Amino acid sequence: MDSPILDYLRIRRSVGAPQLVEPGPDAETLRDILTIAARVPDHGKLAPWRFVIYDRNARIKAVAALSDLAEAEEDEKQRTLLKEKAKQFAEAPLVVGVFSAPIMDHPKIPLWEQQLSVGAVCLNLLHAANSHGFGSTWLTGWYAYDEVAARYLGAQDGEKVAGFIHIGTRTMRPSDRDRPDMDKLISVWQG
Template sequence: MPANPALRDYLLSRRSVGLAFLREPGPSEAELETLLTIATRVPDHGKITPWRLVIYEGEAREAAGEKLAAIALERNPELDEAGLEIERRRFLPAPLTIGVLSAPRPNPKVPEIEQLLSAGNVAFNLVHGAFALGYAASWVTRWYAFDDEAATMLGAGPGERFVGFVHIGTATATIEDRPRPALDEVVRRWRAPGA
C-alpha cells in the first residue's frame, strides 16, 4: 500500500470537537450509511460482531434528554432546573449521536476484553469517519453509560454496556490542540530480562 500523506497529516492533527460546538448540518442518509460502514470495519477476532450501534437523531434526541432528566431527578431529588436542563440537552445540539454498545458473545477463543476493545474501535472509527466525511465529532461517556436504567432506556440489552456516545455534526469553532504526552514518557522498548 503506498504512503498516504493526507491520512498521515489528519492522524497527526486529529482533535475532537466538543458537543457544544457541533451543529447542523449532519450527515445525509447516504453519508450515514458510509459512516456506519467505516465504523464497523474494525478488528473482530472470530468474526463474532461483539457490538451494536444505536442512532439518536431528530426528535429522538430531545426525547432521550427528557428521559435522562427524569432518571437524574430520581437519583438526585435536589437537582435544580439548571441541572435538569443539562440532562435534557445531553444529545443536543449535535444533529446526530451514535451510541456504541459492547455486546460480548461467549467464545472460548475470544476473551471479553478483546470484544470490548473491538467495540471501542467502532467508536473511534465513527470519529475518524465523521472527519473523513467533512464533519466533526466527539466521543464521550457520561453517567448514563454506566447507569443500568438509563442505559436500558437508551437501547442497551441484557449483558450489553455502552462504550460511549459519538456526537457528530458541523463544527462551529476551531478547537485548539491540547498538550500531548511526550513519547519518552509513555514509550519503552522491551528487552528480555537479564539482557
C-alpha cells in the first residue's frame, strides 16, 4: 500500500543543523507544528513536557553563555570541543527545546511512560516540521546534560532536556544511511 504518509515515513531523514537555513517557520506555522507534536500517546493526559522556543537573538545569547560555561573545563582539547559543540545551537533558523516535565511519583502513570511520551513528542515535532516542508534534526549536546547549562536554557526543577529540535529550510536532501536488519530485531513469542 502506498500513501503520501507511508512514502514519507519510508524515507524520513534528519538533516544536519548546518544544512538548515532561513527561512524557518513563521509563528502560525510553528504553532501548528507544536500542536501536531503534542498529539502523542499520553497516559493520563498529563502532558509531561514543555516547549521552549529559541529565536535568533536567544540562540546567539545561548552560544555566548555556553561558551563561557565551557571555559570552566580544565582540559584544553575538551574545552575547545565544548565551545565548538555550543556553536551548533545557533546554526538553524529556529530551535525548539523539548523539556521532560514529569509528574514524579504519580500513583498510576510511571515515570518511564511519561518519558516515552516526551520522546514521542520529539519525533512528532520532526514529522510535523518536515510535513510543513522544513528540514529538522533532534540534537542534545553536552549542554542538555550539564545541569548548569540546562537550567540556563530553561530547565526547571525536576525537568530534563529531551531534545533540541533544530528547524529550517534544507540546503540538501540527505542520502539514506544503513538501516538495521529487521530480521535481527523481530521475534515471535511462542508462550
